[in-house]
Amino acid sequence: MTSENDDMGLAMSSISMFNKSSNTSDSFFSSCWDPIVSQSGSLGGSSMASHYHLVMENQGISGTSHVSHYQSDPSFVELVSKLTGFDGGNLSQMVGPFSLPQCNQVANRRCPPNFTLDEHRISKEALVGTSPNGKIRKCAPESGSPLRSCKNGDEEPVMDLSSEGCDGPREQARKKPETEQNTGANSRGKQAVKQDKDSSQSEEAPKENYIHVRARRGQATNSHSLAERVRREKISERMRLLQELVPGCNKITGKAVMLDEIINYVQSLQQQVEFLSMKLATVNPEINLDLDRILSKDILHQRSGSAAVLGLGPGSNSPYGFSPSTFPGTISGIPNKNPQFPPLPQTVLENELLNLFQMGFSGSTMDGFGLNGQLKPEM
Amino acid sequence: MEGYMKEGRRVYPTEPRKIMQARFATKYLNYLLHALTNIGKPELSSTLDCCVNKEIDKMVRYEVDMALALSAEGFAWSHALKHRLRLNVNNNNHAGKSQSYLAHHDDHRTKMPVNHEPATKKLKGNPKRSGTEAAVEEEEEERLTYLRKLIPGGSGEMMVDDEILLSELGSYVTCLELQVNVLRSMLQLT
Secondary structure, eight states: OHHHHHHHTTHHHHHHHHHHHHHHSHHHHHHHHHHHHHHHHHHHHHHHHTTHHHHHHHHHHHTTTOHHHHHHOHHHHHHHHHHHSOOSSOHHHHHHHHHHHHHHHHHHHSOSOOOOOOHHHHHHHHHHHHTTHHHHHHHHHHHHOTTGGGGSSOSSOOOOOSSOTTOGGGTTSOOOSSOOOOOOSSOOTTOHHHHHHHHHHHHHSOOTTOOOOOOOTTSOOSHHHHHHHHHHHHHHHHHHHHHHHSTTOTTOOSHHHHHHHHHHHHHHHHHHHHHHHHHHHHTHHHHHHHHHHIIIIIHHHHHOOSSOOOOOOSOTTSOOOOOOTTSOOOOTTOOOOOSSOOSOHHHHHHHHHHHHHTTOOOSSSOOOOOOOSOOOOOO | OTTTOOTTOOOOOSOTHHHHHHHHHHHHHHHHHHHHHHHHHHHHHOOOHHHHHHHHHHHHHHHHHHHHHHHTTTOHHHHHHHHHHHHHHHHHHHHOSOOOHHHHHHHTTTTHHHHHHHHHHHHHTOOOHHHHHHHHHHHHHHHHHHHHHHSTTTTSGGGOSHHHHHHHHHHHHHHHHHHHHHHHHHHHHO
């Protein structure tokens, strides 16, 4: 159970670590590491989209061994249960709709988020977190089909909402916001009170892998429509998130129009990428010559005119990082000093990065490149 | 591992999102700059300029996409993108001709604008809800399928669920934005 909480604390550092491993030997590693990578990666990715500060707070908290506290926090438990229910990189799906209400709760309960993250410990937890790898993968097929499993001979139709793979030990702390279980074996619409008692009793019993949904008054309560409604709510939640991402979509109501906008935006972004890459191809020769210059200062100075200055890490002759094994660091003049690297070279970079961020960035989406000369090639 | 991280050494910014962005940018840049320098070298030995340009274009495009896929690990689309890139590389190697990623990419981009207009018109012209609900849903389905073509891996088995598709879209959009920013900054320097 702590391992699942440790999974929660993975976020960034594990991304880097798993990136390393998956890059070096793809065929083998990707099959084994992908679940965790997907979790942590998409967690990080979703953080870019929204609601990242929830994760950050939790990270900071976990840094001081509050692991046991997590289980008592229903909202957080819910989040963790979603995280460990591997659904093929759908962490953002899990984090997205639920982090909003939860992050308020979490923020209230643990007042100053403790930002002094112990990354070392997190990375160790990352290793621990991989140990239930098999467990996670086993649970995944169970959670794969959200709605189909609920009809198989259950006396009380319960909704399996996919991402709740392996929260076996945690079912006693269930989240109680807008969703409670409608244990409507007797699915009569108006008997809310009775169902309330039933549901509270059934909540005591271990109900794994399910999110409990209460039927609203006056609405149909058979399992199909409930599941349908839940699904629709999830989808509209995602659409809302997308609406925040795509610029200029605040006033749009309506799924179809919103999808239109998204399509246009994605297309325009892809066209931009293509255009820029063609431009890049034309200036490519100059890039060779300017590599040192680029990496040393210009990106940073030009990009963010603000106070943030990221100097080179100690030892500007350090080999460059993040080169896949197909590129044997052939950049001349830069000696490949360290043939053997510590397991988490990337975290050194992050250390520098984060120290840099103290000075604060300003401006738009892309405020500065955390470029650091002290990068080590992948193992 | 143990020697690197020490307690209390970290101070986090008030905007944690920047960390992710910076991380993405770092990875992306590092990969791409490496790749580009390696592209540049064989060019010195080639003779035909036009042919080389196309090749370089393709290679640069490949590297750009690869950088994106590698900088954003853990998403279904990045996985699919990596897969597609490798497939294309293999195809190119075997066939020797330009069954290029670019060509593949452009194909499905041109489809939508044709279908697009009538769909939206149909939507706007009907005030009645009940009669056109099916039509609305159809349109949404159309758009979703189109979106599936846009996002790498959208038609695969990973993204059969609509919810999954939408969340993958979210991450894909942000990564595209970041990528555009990185590329633009790179170009500003040279």
